Amino acid sequence: MADAPDIVDLTITNVAHGGVFVARHEGRVVFVPDTLPGETVRARLVDTRKKSFWRAEALEVLDASADRVDHVWSASAIDRDPADRAGGAEFGHIALPRQRTLKADVLSDALVRFGGLDADSPFVRTVVEPTAGDDDGNGLHWRTRVSLHVDGEGRVGPYAARSHRVITVEDLPLATSEVAAAAPLRERLDGATTVDVVLSADGVLVAVDGAARTGAVHERVGERTFSLEPLGFWQVHREAAVLLSSAVSSAVDAGRFDPAAPNLDLYGGVGLFAATLADRFGRGVRVTTVEAESSATDHAAENLSDVVGARAVTARVDRFVRSIGAERDVARYRAATIVLDPPRSGAGTAVVGELAALQPAQIIYVACDPVALARDTKALRASGYELDSLRAFDLFPHTHHVEAVAAFTRTGDRPS
Structure with missing residues (x-):
């Protein structure tokens, strides 16, 4: 170990949420990026203010994991000074298959710690699926x-x-x-x-x-063309919109789907998942897509113009869902299917509670953050819903991010 008091040798034990890894020093948890479980690294302590954990930056690998590879982006490699490492490819030093098992570990840990699932639940062993073409190209050239x-x-x-x-x-x-x-x-x-x-x-x-x-x-997604603002939200991976549309369609239980019910596409953007429902169940399906950004809603109305029962509403999702709860005929939502694709922070306890109070037949949740999904899973389970299916996708190779599609149904509706 070097003489400087802030330079320490650390053994990495596991992965943590957020693209960092875990070591211990003098009994305290230390979070270290640019490493791998099983490695020993020389690191500099850079934030020791908290009692519960410290942060460090890796300077040198003393004992490398078999899963370490040359970084796919030299601008982020460990041989650069930490201050000069470009962000955005924090898993680029890890072999692709190992990246996916690490992402699965983070998802599993979140579902147990924050979602309240049992450690032996089959969903805790969810595999992170590769996206078509990424393995052949070493997970490169996907960002559009x-x-x-x-x-x-x-x-x-x-x-x-x-x-x-x-x-x-x-x-x-x-x-x-x-x-x-x-x-x-x-x-x-x-x-x-x-x-x-x-x-x-x-x-x-x-x-x-x-x-x-x-x-x-x-x-373009399948036979559909979607319009959007030049800098409006769209999935980043070249295959993401097609893959997620297919995953959402598959997650919907046709036996629980009522095309005449007041189905919802929340945080709907330009109407991608509302269109998914229409393409599977017919263009007479009733579906309302809700989005706070008015320009996106305008495009959603255009994109769904061929869906007879579709409408696009500009509103904050929390306010829209709260207003539904005040309707006189709220019982009609018991037959509804609700798809939601919230921001990275998740839907949150308030929105989840309002949705569960409507008692829809099924809820399809598209998540880009494991901890947010897990917390909302716990809230749904506490409100009478259970996780019925879960798939995870590696839509962000060489980063720590992972996408998931989860389906929830009312506990009383599940087969005994």
Whole structure:
């Protein structure tokens, strides 16, 4: 061990939520990025203010895991000073199959610790499924949308990991070839602060400080074309919209689905999952898609114009669901199917409670954060619902993120 008091040798024991790994030093938990379970690393303690845990940054690998590989992005590699490591590829030093087992471990741990599931529940052993084409390409070239930053000297690049310091880079290996070629990495953009590079079915656009060409862009999913704002939300992985549409469709139990019920697509964006329901159950299906962003709702109305029973509502989901609870004929929602795709923070206890009070036939939950999903799972279980199915997908290779699609049904409706 080096003489400096803030330099320590640590043995990594397991993975934690958020793309960091766990070690112990003098009885205290230490979170360390850029490592792997089973490794011994030399690290610098960088945050020792809390009594419950400290944070450190890995400087050198003393005993490497068999799953460690050369980092897919040299700008993030461990041989760079920690302050100069580009953020956004925090699992890039790990073999792809091991990345997925680590993500499954995080999901399983969250479901037990925060979701209240038994350790022997089959959902605690959920496998993280690869996305088509990623294994052949080593998990590279999947990002169709990249957000970059510009520093005070006009230099363009990603932020350093866990900081707001711009790092100049030579390449963007997670981006599609079209996005990578269009990114102005070698340009000076004096006075700017952000650069977005977006690939849609219409081609590539580059927006500096949010300024993009006027008009909509378009995305194709199966036989459907979706319009959206140039910088509006759309799934980032090139295959994500198709994969998640299929997963949501499969998660819906046809025996519990009533096309005439007041079905809901919450946090609905431009109507992707409302369209999924219509494409499976017919274009006469009743479904309301709810989204707080009015421009997205306008596009949803256009995208669902062929669905006779569809409507698009601009509203905050919590307020919309609360207003339903005040309706006189609230019992009609017992036949409904509700799909929700909340932000990373999850739907939250209040929204989950309001939804459960409606007693819908089934709830399909699309989640991009394991802990948020687990907490909302606990709230649903406490309100009379049980987890019926769960699938997880590796839609963000070389990062710690994982997507999941969960289905919940009323406890009293489950077969004995």
